[in-house]
Amino acid sequence: MSKRWGLAVLITCFVGICGEARAQSAAPGDWTVTVYPVFLWLPVDIGLAIDVEGGDDGGSVSGEILDSRFDGAYFGGVSAANGPWRLEGYGIWAAFGGDRPQSPFLDVDLDVIYGNVRFGRRVAPDFFVTGGVRRVALKYDLAVGSLPRLSRKPGVWDPVVGIGWHRVRPKFEWHASFDGGGFGVGSDVDLAAGVHVDWKPVPHFGVAAGYNVLYLKVTDSFAGSTVVIEPTVHGPVVGIGLYF
Numbered sequence: 001m002s003k004r005w006g007l008a009v010l011i012t013c014f015v016g017i018c019g020e021a022r023a024q025s026a027a028p029g030d031w032t033v034t035v036y037p038v039f040l041w042l043p044v045d046i047g048l049a050i051d052v053e054g055g056d057d058g059g060s061v062s063g064e065i066l067d068s069r070f071d072g073a074y075f076g077g078v079s080a081a082n083g084p085w086r087l088e089g090y091g092i093w094a095a096f097g098g099d100r101p102q103s104p105f106l107d108v109d110l111d112v113i114y115g116n117v118r119f120g121r122r123v124a125p126d127f128f129v130t131g132g133v134r135r136v137a138l139k140y141d142l143a144v145g146s147l148p149r150l151s152r153k154p155g156v157w158d159p160v161v162g163i164g165w166h167r168v169r170p171k172f173e174w175h176a177s178f179d180g181g182g183f184g185v186g187s188d189v190d191l192a193a194g195v196h197v198d199w200k201p202v203p204h205f206g207v208a209a210g211y212n213v214l215y216l217k218v219t220d221s222f223a224g225s226t227v228v229i230e231p232t233v234h235g236p237v238v239g240i241g242l243y244f
């Protein structure tokens with residue numbers, strides 16, 4: 001619950017920043033702001049690989065889940081655009097896990113909170129180059145083979161760079177993005193991609209639908225063990241948008 005509250009605070013603060021920027025614009029209407037208060041993520045596939053090295057016996061155990069489970073996910077964010085500049089902030093909370101009954105035995109529960117702020121500069125019609133920072137926080141509880149059960153809440157800050165494509169029209173908007181980061185500064189690998197289409201049947205309100213993909217590789221050290229966690233999640237997203 002605290003992670004979801006933290007995500008809500010992040011989005012609320014970002015909405016405030018965008019609103020202030022719009023209010024201070026030299027010419028009214030220069031800034032356009034979009035808020036996605038609700039975006040439901042419905043993964044169709046969850047992959048999770050675990051590798052644990054060290055521990056009391058100095059052994060190493062690794063495996064991938066065979067039976068995944070999904071507990072829930074939330075995706076939301078805001079964006080602001082002014083001429084060639086674009087500012088975006090998004091947050092994701094997802095809870096999932098899985099089991100592997102055969103050797104090596106594996107049982108995992110994983111919560112991911114993922115907050116992203118990035119700035120973009122248009123370099124061609126509808127195309128942007130982007131850069132920013134992402135906060136990745138994990139809460140894992142896992143049992144691997146005969147090793148003692150491990151529970152931790154590591155968090156890292158990742159620099160990210162990427163590209164975006166944004167075509168905005170009065171009734172429809174098309175958005176696509178890809179970025180990657182980590183580079184060993186925070187996580188080992190941090191990749192995210194998404195695409196969605198917004199339909200705006202009335203002023204200031206619309207519905208959006210698309211598809212998101214997330215891949216992470218995070219190394220954590222705990223109780224004499226090195227734990228490498230590699231979640232991969234992808235699936236459709238549906239939600240609503242508010243346009244100002």
